[in-house]
Amino acid sequence: MQSKRYASVGARCVACGCCLKVCPMGAIDLKYGVKANIDVQKCVGCGRCANECPAGVIEILQRGEK
Ligand code: SF4
Numbered sequence: 001m002q003s004k005r006y007a008s009v010g011a012r013c014v015a016c017g018c019c020l021k022v023c024p025m026g027a028i029d030l031k032y033g034v035k036a037n038i039d040v041q042k043c044v045g046c047g048r049c050a051n052e053c054p055a056g057v058i059e060i061l062q063r064g065e066k
């Protein structure tokens with residue numbers, strides 16, 4: 001079953017790659033090397049990426065929001 005929460009990357013991502021290294025699901029890649037891209041089907045909303053992001057641009061949202 002899909003989790004209720006998932007991560008969303010804001011526009012001000014600096015493409016540092018920190019979030020990729022901590023995701024237990026391998027749900028994040030750097031799209032074109034300019035912005036983190038999260039596969040919301042794989043994401044379980046654990047929040048590790050948000051805690052790690054030095055730019056503070058990852059939000060954990062409820063599915064059905066935004
Ligand atoms: S919330 Fe967890 S599972 Fe989802 S992208 Fe971030 S680290 Fe990966």
Ligand code: SF4
Pocket residue numbers: 009012013014015016017018019020035036052053054055056057058
């Ligand atoms: S840690 Fe934050 S700034 Fe770095 S790639 Fe991930 S979302 Fe972008």
